Amino acid sequence: MPVVTRIAPSPTGDPHVGTAYIGLFNHTLAHQAQGRGEEGKFILRIEDTDRGRYVPDSEKRIFQMMQWLGLTPDESPLQGGPNGPYRQSERFDLYGEYARKLVESGHAYSAFETPEELAALREEAQREGRVIAVPSRDLDPAEAQRRVDAGEAAVIRLKVPREGETVVNDALRKPIAFQNTEIDDKVLLKADGYPTYHLANVVDDRLMGVTHVVRAEEWITSTPIHVLLYQAFGWPQPVFAHMPLLRNADKSKISKRKNPTSVEWYMEQGFLPEAMLNFLATMGWTHPEGLEIFDLAEFQRVFRLEDVTLGGPVFSLDKLKWMNGKYLREVLTEEEVAKRLHDYLAGQKHDLPDDDYFRAVVRMMIPRMDVFSEFLDKTPYFWSEEYPVNEKAQKLIEEGRSFLPELAARLKNLPRFDQATTDAALRAFAVELGLKPGKVMQPLRAAIAGTSESPGMFEMLEALGQARVVARVERAAEGR
RNA sequence: GGCCCCAUCGUCUAACGGUUAGGACACUACCCUUUCAAGGUAGCGAUACGGGUUCGAAUCCCGUUGGGGUCACCA
Missing domain, CATH: 1.10.8 (Helicase, Ruva Protein; domain 3)
Structure with a gap:
């Protein structure tokens, strides 16, 4: 069975972590099919039908994010492919044609209400606890067509059946039934001739041969509209699967204000794409053998859509950091x-x-x-003699004031400066002073690092080198 | 508010009718140790509530509560 998946972000801002999250599953499903020797494709399509919110470089940044993560699509606006163009703005004519087909077949109609009229109608519907009824729906089609031909501003709306129900089949849930009376006549084609998400999405998924629509849960309530569209066109439906929404700590949908949501932020912070992917994979899914650390290939090997859990996973930066550290240390x-x-x-x-x-x-x-x-913040003394000396270090230096000059001399006279040599020398010096090794090493550490927190003494001494260490200890001894 | 989805430790989750409800992050203690980490060991900590079904329910059903999403000529 061929598996054609896609992500369809709109280029309205920063490359979002949610796009990466959904991209991971779509990419994986397609690649699993390829692994089975079946057709598998992962498409990146840009949904830029909202001219008002369009951000010029957003598309490029989304693509870069996907590449950084290793989720490079098989087809996209940047790469092209047999189903292009992959920008909806470049498919403009298509949507008008399909919308008109629906009007002709009686599944849609031209509507002439102004925004003000709609606002009033909506308010009235709200009061009466029902969905908005659009008067244009009952216009004589021929009359409506005359008005359109005369150049009157119009949108095309879906003519939702007044009775019955529309069932959404979701791979992760029981069938979801929506009463058709609860669904309003959504706009399909806007007055500016651009399609809305609903129309463009369905037409493009169909034309691009998309078989699996894996997207975020927030789309569930608009899925019956899509189902109605597939039915109106006489097209088979793809498999739908709605993934849980990534959440803030307070369980609300993940947002800029409460979390870093731009993947570029994670790049700038120096997170590894492998760790990012690994972490995202654990949002709503666990490795069947309990593995915490696994790569994309392993994920592709064992992932099953039906194992996804539906509770909204809270995005924990703490755990991501831990996982990133794990990659640094163990992977x-x-x-x-x-x-x-x-x-x-x-x-x-x-x-x-x-x-x-x-x-x-x-x-x-x-x-x-x-x-x-964190690297440079924790290592200033490795790169400059102008490293800061914090309060605690200052105090330690005072405590060692009495022996620091002699210590500098001893270190200066060491024939070698390898770890074994400095280790022995320091311990011998401590014995001479009748002090515990730590009592000598802490002031020394403070002197050469400006902080009481550092890597192991001897490897640090070796790395820094004799000349630098001696100079620093002498300087500290003189209180400079 | 209508509609829809969801519900196991603080967080991510395991369990797929029978377990002392397991693991991971975080937190605490201890070990290691020249500091800080890392690492190791231990601890803390959950089936939202109420009804059913069943010999037996975290698991199935119903209700309640709670959380979330959605109600645009945005996606």
Whole structure:
């Protein structure tokens, strides 16, 4: 059975994490079919029929997000494909034709109500607790056509049956029945000639051969309109599956105000796309063997639509961070982390040399960071002599004031500066002073790092090197 | 408010009529230890409520409550 899926974002702003989330499942379903040796395609279609909300570079950024995540579509406006164009604005003529077909077959009608009239009608309907009734529906079709031909402003509306019910079959739920009296005559073609989502969506899904419509739960209530459209056109319906909505901590639909929703934010923070994907996959789904960490290929291997849970998953940045740290520590190699971090920093306009020193610092910091944006914040003393010295470090330096000059001298006279040598020297020095090693090391740490929190002493000393360490200790000893 | 969806620890979830209701994040304690992490061990912590069905219900049915979504010439 061929599986053709799609995501159909509208280019109205930042590339949204919800688009990535839904994209993950659509991409996976299509690739699973390919894996089975069947036809499988994942299409990216841009729904830019709202000229008012159009943001020019949004489309490109959505595409970049998908690529970053490794969810590259098989067909899209940027790549093209046999079913193009993939921008609805470029398919403009199509929708008018299909809308008119519906008018001709009696499934739709031209309507002439002004926005003001509609507002009044809506208010009245609201009061009476029913759905809006559009007067134009009862116009004589020939008369309506004359008015359209005369150039009167009109929209085309779906003529929803006055009786019966429309059933939505959802792969994740029991059949959902909607009374037709509860469904209003939705606009299909706007006065500006552009289609609404409902029409464009159904026409394009049909023309592009989409077999599975996997989208967010917020679309459930408009699905009966789509079902009615498929029926009016005499087309078979695709499989519908409505995924749960990603949520804020208060359970409301995930939003900009309460969560970072732009995937670009996660890129800027230095999250790994693998971790992002892994985390998103666990929103509404769990690995059957209880695996927490798994890659896209593994997800594709075991994912089943019917295993999706429907409670709205709260998007937890905490858990995402933990998972990202897990990838840093346990999935990627040190070399890979260093390479990615270097690229990340370069992208942030921090040009550090990708040398042994950099890699040594990265190695020390891997267990100490969850995302790349933490790296420089936690390591100023590795990059400059102008590193900040916090209050606690200042106090520790005072405590070590008496032995810091001598310690500087000892360190300066060490023949080598490898970990074994400094380890032995420091411990011997502590014994001489009659102090516990920590009592010596804490002031030393404060002096060379400006903070009481750092990687292990000896690897840090080795990385920093004798000259730098001695200079810093001397400076601290002199209270500079 | 009408319509629709949903309901297991604070959060993500496992269980698919029979388990001391399991795991992960977070939190707490301990271990490791030169600090901070990481890692290890332990702990805290849930079937919203009320009725049924059944020998037996987190699991099936009904109701209540709660949460969410949707009611545009936006998607």
